[in-house]
Amino acid sequence: MALFNFLTQEIAIDLGTANTLIIHNDKVVVDQPSIVAIDRRTDKVIAVGTRAMQMHEKTHENIKTVRPLKDGVIADFRAAESMIREMIAMIYGEKKPFFPPRYKMVICIPSGITEVEKRAVKDSAEQAGGQDVKMIHEPMAAAIGIGIDVEEPNGNMIIDIGGGTTEIAVIALSGIVCDQSIRVAGDEFTLDIVDYMRRQHNMLIGERTAEKIKIHVGSALTDIDSPPDDYPVNGRDLMTGIPKQIIVSYSEIAHAIDKSISKIEEAILKALETTPPELAADIFKTGLYLTGGGALLRGLDKRIGQKTKLPVHVAEDPLRAVVRGTGIALKNMDRFTFLMDD
Ligand SMILES: Nc1ncnc2c1ncn2[C@@H]1O[C@H](COP(=O)(O)OP(=O)(O)O)[C@@H](O)[C@H]1O
Ligand SMILES: [Mg+2]
Structure with a gap:
């Protein structure tokens, strides 16, 4: 078997509504906007990621651009499948491997995703060469990526502000205790x-x-x-x-943008209200963790801190916390009980 090991590659994918990132051999090798361009006449995908983004809002009648994961759900299944396949193919750039490798992978998905959508993501990954495919919810991956020990009996609140959704979750003992997901981000x-x-x-x-x-x-x-x-x-x-x-x-x-930020604040307050008291006591000590591209908005940490009177930490490199956490999950595939098969 060892002889064939080189044919099995391990990858971690953050399938975000705005950006898709892939880690391979401990490095982020793909970091592209989650968008595809489609030729309306043939229905073929003509560009994915940055190249498709360059066409966005500059298209003529024969080309359309699609964001397959708009609003944190899969808006277009076929486009999502093409995107996953093409992004995986980007790992090798121009140097396509002689044998198409099989992949062991962990994919991070928005937690608002339905069973049918989850199935579609898994099918697409398998189509693209995935052999052992597991999935992880975004707030869990974000928490791991920030460096939180999610297996401990301590509550931590993660606020991930992406493109389509803001996900707020309390994590303890390898599980999501409570979460709020809103389509404001x-x-x-x-x-x-x-x-x-x-x-x-x-x-x-x-x-x-x-x-x-x-x-x-x-x-x-x-x-x-x-x-x-x-x-x-x-x-x-x-x-x-x-x-x-x-x-x-x-x-x-x-x-x-004031009103939209107020909606996020309200969702945070609601999440805090539904947090069991022992975990609330933990959060009072540790504070709130902000991740996702939205965490980079100037003054957001301060504003949320004023609203909740809690310490607010912005993750280091918030756009990559999720993919880093997914990469760590990949390495602990056998240990982490919260990874999903389907
Ligand atoms: N410096 C910044 N200030 C404010 N928003 C930002 C900044 N950089 C990126 N963003 C926003 O973050 C969002 C993408 O974040 P990301 O975590 O990649 O989302 P997703 O996980 O949904 O793909 C986009 O809406 C983008 O405009
Ligand atoms: Mg994300």
Whole structure:
């Protein structure tokens, strides 16, 4: 058997609503937006990941772009399957292996996913060469990725703010004790910004421009310590139809996304309310952990800290905590009882 071991490769996949990441041989070898471009005439996938993202909102009638996991559920099964297959193929880049390897893998999935969707993810992974495929829920992977010992009898609260969903979970003794999942996260902030630019500045902008605004001057507070410089935004004037430029500040954007952040705060408060008292006592000591791309929003940790009066920690490299945790799960496949077969 040992002779054939080189044919079996181990990979960990974070199948996110916004980004898909893959760890192979302890390294992140794929980090791509979760999007595919499809030729409408032939229904064939023509690009996946970054290349498909470059086409997003710039397509003509023959091409469409699809985000297969929009809102934390599988919005398009076929696109999801192609995406999983193509992303796995990216591990080797141009140097395609002579023998297509078989994969032992752990895949991280949004916890709001249904049984049917879970089955579809597993089937797609098997189609792509997966032989021993296990799945893990996102907050669990995030907790492991942050470095929390999830097997201990201590409660920890993880708040993962991704693209489509915010998942809030209390984890103890290798299980998710309680969780809240809401469809308000990074995508919603981006849409808030599109809306705000239209209402306030009579300007039409695309989602990609709104996302850039969010990253450059996005903020959860209207008053922060080291504020970013104002940011020039190019778009189309709603009245004249002519391209124009507007300069926006972080406090404007804080107003634009305020309501969505309040919804996340409410979900956190609800999660705290439903936490059993002994675990609540643990969380009082350890605080809250923020992960996912949304954790990078300026002032968000401070705002949640003010609301809950609890210490708030932002994970180191929050965009990669989940894939790192999934990679650790891969190495402990036999020990971790919470990995799912189907
Ligand atoms: N610096 C940043 N500030 C605010 N939001 C960010 C930042 N970087 C990334 N994001 C947002 O994080 C989200 C993606 O996070 P990620 O954890 O990869 O999501 P998912 O797990 O759903 O794929 C996107 O909505 C993206 O716009
Ligand atoms: Mg994620």
